[in-house]
Amino acid sequence: MSLVLGGKWKGRVSAATAERVRAAAAELGYRPNLAARNLRLGRTRTVLLVVPALTTEFFAGVYTGAARVAARHGFGVVLYPSPEGIGPARDPFASAQAALDGVIASSMAADAVSALRGDHGRGGGGGGDQLPLVMLDSDPEGPGTATVNLDIADGVRQVAEHLLGLGHRDFLHLAADVPSWTFEVRARELAARLAEVPGTRLRTVRSPISIKGAEAAVRGALEGAERPTAVVCDDDQLAAGTYKAARRVGLRIPEDLSVTGIDDLAVATAIDPELTTVRLDAELFGERGMRALLAVLEGEEPEQGDIPVRLIVRGSTAPVRA
Amino acid sequence: MSLVLGGKWKGRVSAATAERVRAAAAELGYRPNLAARNLRLGRTRTVLLVVPALTTEFFAGVYTGAARVAARHGFGVVLYPSPEGIGPARDPFASAQAALDGVIASSMAADAVSALRGDHGRGGGGGGDQLPLVMLDSDPEGPGTATVNLDIADGVRQVAEHLLGLGHRDFLHLAADVPSWTFEVRARELAARLAEVPGTRLRTVRSPISIKGAEAAVRGALEGAERPTAVVCDDDQLAAGTYKAARRVGLRIPEDLSVTGIDDLAVATAIDPELTTVRLDAELFGERGMRALLAVLEGEEPEQGDIPVRLIVRGSTAPVRA
DNA sequence: AGACGGAAGTTATACGTAAAACCTGGTGAG
DNA sequence: CTCACCAGGTTTTACGTATAACTTCCGTCT
DSSP states (O other): OOHHHHHOTTTTHHHHHHHHOOOOHHTTOOOOOOHHHHHTHHHHHHSEEEHHHHHHHOOOOOHHHHHHHHHHTTOOEEEETTTTTTSSSSSSSHHTTTTOEEEEEEEEGGGGGGHOOOOSSSSOOOOOOOOOEESSSOTTTSSSSSEBBBOOHHHHHHHHHHHHHOOOEEEEEEOOSSOOOOHHHHHHHHHHHTHHHHHOOEEEEEEEHHHHHHHHHHHHHHHSTOOOSSESSSHHHHHHHHHHHHHHTOOTTTTTTTTEEEEEOOOHHSSOOEEEEEEEHHHHHHHHHHHHHHHHHHHHOOOSSSSEEEEETTTOOOOOOO | HHHHHTTTTTTSSSSHHHHHHHHHHHHOOOOOOOOEEEHHTTSSSSEEEESOOSSHHHHHHOOOOOOOHHHHOOOEEEEEEEETTOOOOOHHHHHHHHOSSEEESSSOOOGGGGHHOOSSSSSSOOOOOOOOEEEEEOOOOSSEEEEEEEEEHHHHHHHHHEEETTTEEEEEEEEEEEEOHHHHHHHHHHHHHHSTTTEEEEEEEEEEEHHHHHHHHHHHHHSSTTOSSSEEESSSHHOOOOHHHHHTOOOOTTTTTTEEEEOTTHHHHHHOOEEEEEEEHHHHHHHHHHHHHHHHHHHHOOSSSBBOEEEEOOOOOOOOOO
């Protein structure tokens, strides 16, 4: 009976009976039992997406993209926002309570991976075999079956060029205080680019990723004569916090202070002036991650190459004042 | 062997063998197969959370709350952001690809429910039996096994009192152009409260829920002498759009125009001045929803009563100018 | 005419778990 | 001394599906 719905009854069942079966199924409202099917097939067509948080639309975009291509391939995506944020996820599998074919981990710390690899997949009583794991926003040299990255280094370079072109030489890097590879890249790349230009100065302030946190963290650096002329933020939320701090200390943006972000979240255009920021295509990111995982599951080679990013120049950056 | 891990080997297995089994399990890295367990138990300890979108932290909060309670009871939560937004969800089950014990639908249109009820649960080949369904932000008279609501009517009342107390009489309601019960309540309640006060005026403008959309929708109403002194927005994002429109037409907030929102998202404090808004406790909302579903599954009566909300007065509202 | 082949339909089996049903050996009571 | 009982352990079964294996039936070719 299951043949009919499977669609592959080419030479097995007559067209007449096939129709009869389908009618009966519709009549009784028959739905196949997923648990039984998963058990029989030994695969669940379900993957787990581990993200550090859902407080920003970025990961919502990643999910959306991943879920879209998953759906096209008959896969479902289960979300696991790690309660520990970027740190090691305690036990996503037990929590997700789902039988899995693979895992995508977005922007998680490398050592979080150990906890991620398990045997909740198709594998029977036996042990040992590991789930395919795709890492997003992560060190390509690190663990994981495959890695997909945004070309964040290029994004930081675009920011640096833009600000240098406007005459800025005194920079503050408002860095996300989070142990993630992607933020290490941002710090390294910014420092490297500025080091190439004589007469530049770069200070760094760390902050948790939140508007309030950023406001508190950056305020001190904006007071006094030693203040920078440009603040490069790791993230739009940090930039929003910088706006608030600037307003507190009486600095106008962009006349007195240029500010840049990364992500291009909704908040980037909600604040005034609109934020110059690096647009990250979260959905494409999720799509690429899911495609990579599907490739691994098919035994194919995942697509190579970082995803390009683009600087969106808005009103928060201006030439440095004489 | 499964007895040991189940924890109920009180008088069945000696402590020695129990230990031996546990050691062997650890040795081999044994993990029970979820699919087989689900099949055997006839329940999956997995519920589906259907939300219209993830573009706002509100639903992230709902998810977080629901997942937290779920985890405490050994349940997992699978998320299904309906691609159609608030409208009827096409086939969440096929997409979620998970065997389910129940469904929570947040802020979905009532007629979306029909598609939500299915037979993908424990049920065997048979048909007919419906999954328990908890509706959030929905008409208590509508379908669904149980309903959990925020006391949004009270929130709107608090907004109205606050603005009336500041002397405002000329109102604009910036309404979410979305067919959801919760927004109908907001419109109805605001109109009802203002109707009680002689000399008040209420206009309504509809907008999709986005900053850009709101800016475009509200701009016309802010120009000319007939403009309102207070804009009551269904949502913080609409309020953020109102800020931008006001800036365009040269109105200062709150001196020339008072603005209120609902939700208390991060954007509410990112914009300047900070937004007076109604704080909704999304996490508590999710918790209550999950608890209601668990109660239904246990055959108990779900907790009654709406969740209280609270007006947070910030800088976007001021006495009307003489 | 007999046998072979292929299409249509039917039965059997395995997936891994949980739990019931079923053994076994030893001890205490009658 | 024998038997019932019980703790401790082993075998069996069922969950619902997908598919392999097997049976049946008929038409056709030699």
